[in-house]
Amino acid sequence: xxxxxxxxxxxxxxxxxxxxFNCTYSNSASQSFFWYRQDCRKEPKLLMSVYSSGxxxxxxxxxxxxxxxxxxxxxxxxKLSDSATYLCVVNYGRGKLIFGQGTELSVKP
Amino acid sequence: EPxxxxxxxxxxxxxxxxxxxxxxxxxxxxxxYWYRQILGQKVEFLxxxxxxxxxxxxEIFDDQFSVERPDGSNFTLKIRSTKLEDxxxxxxxxxxPSAGGPTGELFFGExxxxxxx
Numbered sequence: 001x002x003x004x005x006x007x008x009x010x011x012x013x014x015x016x017x018x019x020x021f022n023c024t025y026s027n028s029a030s031q032s033f034f035w036y037r038q039d040c041r042k043e044p045k046l047l048m049s050v051y052s053s054g055x056x057x058x059x060x061x062x063x064x065x066x067x068x069x070x071x072x073x074x075x076x077x078x079k080l081s082d083s084a085t086y087l088c089v090v091n092y093g094r095g096k097l098i099f100g101q102g103t104e105l106s107v108k109p
Numbered sequence: 110e111p112x113x114x115x116x117x118x119x120x121x122x123x124x125x126x127x128x129x130x131x132x133x134x135x136x137x138x139x140x141x142y143w144y145r146q147i148l149g150q151k152v153e154f155l156x157x158x159x160x161x162x163x164x165x166x167x168e169i170f171d172d173q174f175s176v177e178r179p180d181g182s183n184f185t186l187k188i189r190s191t192k193l194e195d196x197x198x199x200x201x202x203x204x205x206p207s208a209g210g211p212t213g214e215l216f217f218g219e220x221x222x223x224x225x226x
Binding site: 032034038041042043044045046049087093094095096097098099100101102 | 140142144150151152153154157159164165167198200204213214215216217218219220
């Protein structure tokens with residue numbers, strides 16, 4: 001299994017749609033988990049941390065299943081501005097973030 | 110809002126030359142990192158740095174690379190004898206104890222694009 005593996009993209013969805021991204025990771029000792037967003041040729045920016053109990057931030061919901069080593073991100077009511085690449089990120093400790101390949105999302109009017 | 114700043118934004122160099130990329134982390138952060146992203150590929154960890162020493166490095170970070178915190182504000186990545194395959198965007202990042210330190214959020218600079226000809 002790859003260190004961090006994401007759904008292949010791109011995802012092309014209409015405005016208002018709900019879209020879900022999935023991610024798996026290989027290291028069961030991983031300490032923390034994140035979703036970052038990266039706009040074209042820009043730096044990654046934190047979208048949200050992912051907690052074991054699941055967490056929500058507005059239209060975004062993240063889930064973590066440590067037993068299955070699985071992370072998800074749900075985006076409800078997609079906006080045009082949500083178009084970006086979404087990066088699943090696992091912290092292996094001491095700041096060593098392992099990034100997934102990213103899933104490109106394109107939200108169309 | 111405090112931010113990580115990087116210079117230069119773009120550097121073009123000849124193969125075999127040495128390059129130094131500079132970063133100013135967020136002022137109260139204690140953990141510093143370099144990542145790189147080859148065009149069209151994923152972001153890759155290079156090195157993490159804490160308390161004036163490397164705390165973790167990847168297999169990419171070989172003897173060609175070195176990092177330094179020469180003063181209280183700058184954090185540099187030196188690439189010796191550059192190769193064509195070193196062409197990439199290099200991101201500096203930092204994190205602070207109030208945000209979980211090395212297991213918390215990393216704040217990234219806008220990147221330095223290196224082109225090796």
